[in-house]
Amino acid sequence: MSDDFDISPEDLAARAAWLSFVGEMTQDQIAQELGISRQRAQRLVARAYAEGLVKVRIEHPVAQCLELERQLRNRFGLSKARVAPGLGERGEPLRAISPYAAHEFEQIFQDPAAKIIAFGTGRTLRAVIDQMQSVDGGHHKVVSVIGNVAPDGSASFYEVIMRIADKTNAPHYPMAVPVLARNDEEFALYRSLPHVQNTIALADQADVAIMGIGQMNENAPLLLDGFITRDELDELRKAGAVGEIGGHIFDQNGHYLDHRINDRMLGVRVPINESPVLCVGGGEQKIAPLKCALKGKLITSLITDETTAIEILR
Amino acid sequence: MSDDFDISPEDLAARAAWLSFVGEMTQDQIAQELGISRQRAQRLVARAYAEGLVKVRIEHPVAQCLELERQLRNRFGLSKARVAPGLGERGEPLRAISPYAAHEFEQIFQDPAAKIIAFGTGRTLRAVIDQMQSVDGGHHKVVSVIGNVAPDGSASFYEVIMRIADKTNAPHYPMAVPVLARNDEEFALYRSLPHVQNTIALADQADVAIMGIGQMNENAPLLLDGFITRDELDELRKAGAVGEIGGHIFDQNGHYLDHRINDRMLGVRVPINESPVLCVGGGEQKIAPLKCALKGKLITSLITDETTAIEILR
């Protein structure tokens, strides 16, 4: 059973993790089995875990969370709500939400009926997609509803279309323009580009949109990622901005803001032609935006965590 | 976040496991979070794990196993072969095979096309089904190809139809007769019962059969479970018995034995009308039966573990 000569490095990590989690072996046993030092075994297992080779799921609907899901659906007329058990005050909400959301995503892609699935961007969606298992979704198309170019011209770091395509083997259609045009002429120019028109046309046919949500406080993703300046942020907030979905900024009633900056967002707004909008997000800062988005019926399904759900329902 | 008053006991176990695996908390932190002692936290996590609430999957195709799968397919003309990484000499083969097989089972039930899925019995299938996640397979039917009554009249312990139905929510059709009739008259009687005829008729339409495999040595399941006596075992072995699938005994060429005991097996033989037969099994004792079953084309797909695969291919 001991390997005569080493193979790939990742292979060994997977094998060590397998022996650890499935075989329930101690690190000493693994080391012996693979003919390596205990130290190395420990590192291999840790690495496999860190790299996401090891997927842990808890198969049990926690009663309190089910109840919260029911309340969310009723209160806001959602077609679907999923609430992940909280990880306590100090726990990152994303860590709790990701496995739950990843499972939902997998389900969506396992649907045999071919679909056009629109995606937003952001840290949340990135984290969820990293958690997904590979599924065969080659019959679907994934399309971005938002530009994938950062203000400095680099590829937007939190673009997710490529990653979701990797996991699902689906044909992918990024929107290869900036998130935000700098003025109206630039907006018109970008919008007129053939590949943009194609992508937008495809997005317009989306059967479902999967989106994150952004807050408009001092940690606004739009600000952190350099899409708007602090002055513009202040200006938007004065105009009533509370949150944004796919870069499109809305007010406390969940209505998209009529504002020159908002008008230059190149992407497609949700909801798209009555199609369902699945929003993933949680954490203290997302509470206000989520409440407003729910109020304005911008989203039709929600995946969040326990703490956030409680606050939203308060 | 700390619970004010306790809810269900299993709920708490799931929550503790969640905090442990997803939240990566130490037991002390979990204890504090849930307002219990560290001891209790430890036990809750262990319990959740033992009860199978925690599902661990390794997402990485180990190269050596892929190669073995390829060789198995080529050598025996299998439509599908899956090889789980071995757990070393001391590891239970079942422990390695179960997660792999469970995943395959889930895939089968996630197929949207309604199917009739026939099942054998045995320790192996039991273990695999315990590992399965719940899936929505209500559009399929599961039917047993073998009786579910033990010689003492009790329900056969390793019958799996109920359990698979639990996991998949599929309508289920057990075969409510003994595995083996005691003589030809009894055989004719049982076979004539209406509910048996119904079940057999359904099984005859199966789109796929999922089976274990039994050895005919001194640890033969048929002997251990009291379906045949030691004398009968010896007699069968003298007649060339090497293994059995669904109770139907075959020889070294994978041909069903023409023998009075074999003729009294009440179930349906695989393959059923050219339908695929997925066999799950591994371990030293299964090697000979598997080789012969493969030789006789009794099975069309195989899920096994690394060590067994190597031996089969030797």
Place this chain on the structure above:
DNA sequence: CCACTAAATGAGCATATGCTCATAATGGGA
């Protein structure tokens, strides 16, 4: 109401784990 059995709990301890640091190996550029 008591006594008995079985399960749940907490303390203490042996072991497994993962982190830090010092050292060795590896690899890329001059």
Place this chain on the structure above:
DNA sequence: TCCCATTATGAGCATATGCTCATTTAGTGG
């Protein structure tokens, strides 16, 4: 070829974990 920077490795140690055992609690039958 040598040198430097980066990465991999192993030893030692602090901590987390899980097991055993003694004790308590809960549940059951007399």
